[in-house]
Amino acid sequence: MTMASLRQRDREPELEHDLGRHLTLGYEPLELPGSLRYLEHGIPTPLVRWHQHEECELHLIVETRGKLFVGDYIGHFEPGNLVLTGPRLPHNWISSDGPDEVVHLRDMVLQFSEAPLRQAGAEVAELHSVLPLLERARHGIEFFDMSEVTRDALVRIKSSHGMARYGEFLMLLDRLARCTDYRLLSTVQMQSFDDDASLAQISGIVSYLTEHSAEQFTMGEVAERVGMTESQFSRYFRRATGNTFTDFVNRLRINRACQLLMETDRYINNVCYDVGFNNVANFNRRFMQIKGMTPKDFRRQAEARFGNKH
The missing domain is CATH 1.10.10.60 (Homeodomain-like)
Structure with missing residues (x-):
């Protein structure tokens, strides 16, 4: 039996690319300089789907309750749910409130590139504390009692630019790195491979075992x-x-x-x-x-x- 027969097509995560990051969906303009991208959206929206991307993502739920999917983890979320996912770690938040309900702001999201932080962390002693955080993010991290601090920081990041914005981002990362009230979500580092074929193979095996x-x-x-x-x-x-x-x-x-x-x-x-x-x-x-x-x-x-x- 081939791997294709093991996988269910509708369970494979969509790989998100810049081409799909439109202003109309809540993204910032792609031409803005920098390695940070802020996003906020409500529901309904096509952004609620099983997907993955190359960037790390810090995701704060502002409204609604429902089910959270990160890698092979399935759990509940509610307002204040704060999760950091690593590169290529599939995820989704599905609200269970009324299907016809319109919510203007459900998610506040910050996407950022991992590579610059790893490179700087190897050279700058003040950034060493961030490296273990990035490793934990490969499994997905749910933080507790950090939602208010994070929401305030995201508002400042959204309204700032350049060094001021990146400074706010680094201070937030430092707070998350020092947070001790958290849990890891997924049991598998599904982003362990860089090439799509190997990632698809291990994802298929994991999907089969999970099912x-x-x-x-x-x-x-x-x-x-x-x-x-x-x-x-x-x-x-x-x-x-x-x-x-x-x-x-x-x-x-x-x-x-x-x-x-x-x-x-x-x-x-x-x-x-x-x-x-x-x-x-x-x-x-x-x-x-x-x-x-x-x-x-x-x-x-x-x-x-x-x-x-x-």
Whole structure:
């Protein structure tokens, strides 16, 4: 079976290019100099779609609630949701409010090039703190208790130019780099490859595993689907995702378990089997290993953080 048969076409992220960044959609003029691009938009808009781009993106939700998709992560968002995504990390925010509702300002967005920051960070000691932030952004970062500070900074960035604008941007990055109340979202660095063919291949594998994570399968069976030997696939998968195959599947299953614990009242033992584990003790052990708490504690903390379950 080819990779094309593993992938569902409508799940592939659209690659965003400058040609699609029109003023009418809320973008700044493309001819403006600099490596920052500010964007704000409401809904409905064609910008709400599963997509990726070469730039990092800081995304603040101003209004509405709904579902957030970053890489292989699925969760809820509400006003104040603040996420930083790295290059080529697919994402989308889908509001669940009334389909006919018109919102004039839902998103405040800042896109910026990663390369200049990495180059400067290697030479300028004051920028060293930004480099770990950029690494974390490869998984997507959700920040907590930073929305007001960020919104004020984005307003200043929007209204400034040149060095003043970049100075505001660097001060905001510094605040985000020093923030300790955050969580990483996606279990896979889906932007690990620079060329489109390799990115499409690992994205296809990840899509297949995500869709079938609750089923029972072996690494050998998945390797056969993509025309590799088991040893070839093991090396390829580790290099592409930074995880062993077993660890990655466990993380997918625990991620899904987290969603069920947040969104349903199902018994924890039932959640264990729903997500693909066949042993409750192993489920509890893996959950503690990945999340640093028991499933019961996670459910209690999730209820405290998100309020009523959606």
